[in-house]
Amino acid sequence: MAGITATQLVKEYPGGVRGVDEIDVEITDGEFFALLGPSGCGKTTLLRSIAGLEAITSGTLVIGDRDVTNAEPGVRGVAMVFQDYALFPHMDVGDNIAYPMRIKRVKRDERRSTAERVGDGLSLQGLIERRPGQLSGGQQQRVALARAVATTPDVLLLDEPLSNLDARLRLEARTFLKELQRDLGVTTVFVTHDQAEALALADRIAVMRAGKLQQIGTPREVFQRPNNTFVAGFIGSTPMNLVPATVEGGSIAIGDARVPVPVGTEGLVRDGQAVIWGIRPEYLRWSPTEQPGGIPAVVSVVENLGASVLIAVHAGELKFQVVVPEDQEPAPGDRGWIVPQAPKTLLFDAESTQRIG
Amino acid sequence: MTSTPTPTSTPTSTTTPPVAPPPNVRKVAANASLRHFLSRVAFAIVMTIVGVLFALPMVWLVLAPFDATPSLTLSWPDWTLDNFARxxxxxxxxxxxxxxxxxxxxxxxxxxxxxxxxxxxxxxxxxxxxxxxxxxxxxxxxxxxxxxxxxxxxxxxxxxxxxxxxxxxxxxxxxxxxxxxxxxxxxxxxxxxxxxxxxxxxxxxxxxxxxxxxxxxxxxxxxxxxxxxxxxxxxxxxxxxxxxxxxxxxxxxxxxxxxxxxxxxxxxxxxxxxxxxxxxxxxxxxxxxxxxxxxxxxxxxxxx
The missing domain is CATH 1.10.3720.10 (MetI-like)
Known part of the structure; x- marks a missing residue:
């Protein structure tokens, strides 16, 4: 068991493109840590740098108390489950699970018994003799996990662990992964582009964009107090409403409407400052009658989400998304007011896009 | 495409008596199937000739070694194993x-x-x-x-x-x-x-x-x-x-x-x-x- 500390980590590709740009991150022992970001943000590159599959350009990487910046992948005490699982098609499940032990010259009988024991723990009973090609996607993933944990690694790395499963299986596998990680207590880093997956699984999340770290925090922190507008827009099943506004005499002017200055930003903004006002669609209310602090708007699109409805509304030039309960569903063209829950509103600087307060 | 001589399938059915199809329709259909048959026969003949041409050297390869007097022509062998002995x-x-x-x-x-x-x-x-x-x-x-x-x-x-x-x-x-x-x-x-x-x-x-x-x-x-x-x-x-x-x-x-x-x-x-x-x-x-x-x-x- 070991924590991971990356300091000023840089991975530069030939041609000067930085896949990972001066990343500082500290992952504590036993933590379930998510690297989250859109495709091409460098999250997989960072994971592969930790594994040792990518040579680190500069900075240091410490696993446990050893500096492994330039160490070979095989000696880092790291196991990884690849996105395509990378099961060897010419070996049966038992041999696949036991392959790391074969390299470490463990005797055949012992390898086989360990493989069976680990396989049983991951509900792979009776599949030991099969070839990977004869297994379902979920079973293949469990074999890959079994192979990774059979050697009791210090660190477990998962590259998009759920992306190759179909939607229904994904939920099941998500719960399974969380249980497995808790039972083993192994430091786990996983990469995902799905914010819901990161929020559901991780103890802490690192949000990345263009090789740079945007925010590190618990799921609740990144959801409720995003550091900047990028994180605000990326986290959440529907992106946060972000509208340009100005500070005017102790309140925020959004178009013709006025809303109060968000809690905690009083005194940090000056009159006339250009800001971005943000609120999640879940924290907006739709009212057909005029409300104090409401913004007048017209419904343009109604999308059914099952138990709730996502409506898109126009307030002058500005567009908002609002989640309303199913029994209050308006029709397109309806006029009304959107009412923000004041404590849930956020303010970002218009130039730096950083959160104020 | 071959047209079936039924009244409904002919576009001219409104101008011709519904029961008796025009004689030329039947003739065309017969001609088409005959042509199809002949082309199949011709194809089979050509392929047979090509196949035989390719097979002849193979047959020679198998038969000639057992012939007492092999030549470059193909003939029923005068069976012997002398060639191998030599x-x-x-x-x-x-x-x-x-x-x-x-x-x-x-x-x-x-x-x-x-x-x-x-x-x-x-x-x-x-x-x-x-x-x-x-x-x-x-x-x-x-x-x-x-x-x-x-x-x-x-x-x-x-x-x-x-x-x-x-x-x-x-x-x-x-x-x-x-x-x-x-x-x-x-x-x-x-x-x-x-x-x-x-x-x-x-x-x-x-x-x-x-x-x-x-x-x-x-x-x-x-x-x-x-x-x-x-x-x-x-x-x-x-x-x-x-x-x-x-x-x-x-x-x-x-x-x-x-x-x-x-x-x-x-x-x-x-x-x-x-x-x-x-x-x-x-x-x-x-x-x-x-x-x-x-x-x-x-x-x-x-x-x-």
Whole structure:
């Protein structure tokens, strides 16, 4: 068991493109840590740098108390489950699970018994003799996990662990992964582009964009107090409403409407400052009658989400998304007011896009 | 398309009596099916002629060795095994088959070994102009074992002191075959996902270990194909051993066949026919064994 500390980590590709740009991150022992970001943000590159599959350009990487910046992948005490699982098609499940032990010259009988024991723990009973090609996607993933944990690694790395499963299986596998990680207590880093997956699984999340770290925090922190507008827009099943506004005499002017200055930003903004006002669609209310602090708007699109409805509304030039309960569903063209829950509103600087307060 | 003579299907049904279709419709339909039938017959005849033309040499190959007086025409044999008895008395005949096998296997070992290593490297390491190198090699390889480079090849091998030795022959043959092999194997290696190797690397496997445990087993059909193809190439190669080997007892089968003449200087068809059957047997056996074992289709002919 070991924590991971990356300091000023840089991975530069030939041609000067930085896949990972001066990343500082500290992952504590036993933590379930998510690297989250859109495709091409460098999250997989960072994971592969930790594994040792990518040579680190500069900075240091410490696993446990050893500096492994330039160490070979095989000696880092790291196991990884690849996105395509990378099961060897010419070996049966038992041999696949036991392959790391074969390299470490463990005797055949012992390898086989360990493989069976680990396989049983991951509900792979009776599949030991099969070839990977004869297994379902979920079973293949469990074999890959079994192979990774059979050697009791210090660190477990998962590259998009759920992306190759179909939607229904994904939920099941998500719960399974969380249980497995808790039972083993192994430091786990996983990469995902799905914010819901990161929020559901991780103890802490690192949000990345263009090789740079945007925010590190618990799921609740990144959801409720995003550091900047990028994180605000990326986290959440529907992106946060972000509208340009100005500070005017102790309140925020959004178009013709006025809303109060968000809690905690009083005194940090000056009159006339250009800001971005943000609120999640879940924290907006739709009212057909005029409300104090409401913004007048017209419904343009109604999308059914099952138990709730996502409506898109126009307030002058500005567009908002609002989640309303199913029994209050308006029709397109309806006029009304959107009412923000004041404590849930956020303010970002218009130039730096950083959160104020 | 053939039109069925029913009233509803003819667009002119409103102007003609509904029960009796116009006579010309029926005629056209009959003509069309007759034409179809005739074209099928013509096709069958042409294909039969082509098939027979291809089969005749094969039939000759099987029948002539058992004929007391074989000629270049095909005739029902006057059954005998004398030809084989005479062939086995020839001091060079059987030995040459062994020589061919030796040359084939030695070349195959070199080609598969070096080919696999080179193709793996070519597939995994970025080299500027890699495709250019591969195509260039492929182009040049047809020259190495070809007629055009006969003289320089002979001179190089003479200066190396490898004339009249198997080392020289195997080197030249392997050199000629390797580029094609690397080209084919690189494609096989490209199709193996990199994550397999990375996964093995993470567990501490070195490059040779990965090649042995992961890459080679997955590329096995490709390697098997290359092995067989190399033996077949060497088996049928006449020019290289003919130029580079002097002693008659070192000659492979393809060259020895060329020496079967009667005292009067005519081709000895009795020996040649028997030897030809013997010569083609090993390749056929290999084909069936490999086909059963690996189940891949072995396309392409045996060229010499």
């Amino acid at each position: 062939l086995f008395e020839n001091p060079y005949a059987l030995r040459s088959i062994g020589n061919s096998l030796l040359l084939g296997v030695a070349t195959m070992v070199i080609v598969v070994g070096f080919g696999a290593l080179a193709a793996y490297a070519m597939s995994r390491i970025r080299i500027p102009g890699r495709d250019g190198i591969l195509y260039g090699l492929l182009l040049l390889s047809s020259i190495v074992t070809g007629t055009a480079a006969m003289v320089p090849t002979f001179q190089i091998i003479t200066q190396l002191g490898l004339i009249n030795s198997y080392t020289g022959v195997v080197l030249v043959l392997a050199g000629g075959i390797l580029p094609t092999v690397i080209f084919i194997l690189k494609d096989f290696m490209d199709s193996i996902p990199k994550s397999y190797e990375e996964s093995a690397r993470l567990y501490g496997a070195g490059p040779f270990r990965i090649l042995r445990d992961v890459v080679a087993p997955i590329a096995r059909p490709g390697l098997a194909f290359i092995a067989i193809w190399t033996i077949v190439q060497v088996w049928g190669n006449f020019l290289v051993p003919f130029i580079l080997l002097r002693s008659p007892d070192l000659q492979p089968a393809a060259v020895v066949m060329y020496t079967f003449y009667t005292e009067s200087g005519q081709a000895d068809l009795r020996l040649i026919s028997a030897f030809a059957l013997l010569f083609s047997a090993p390749v056929l056996i290999i084909y069936f064994v490999v086909n059963r074992r690996y189940g891949f289709r072995f396309h392409g002919g045996i060229k010499s």
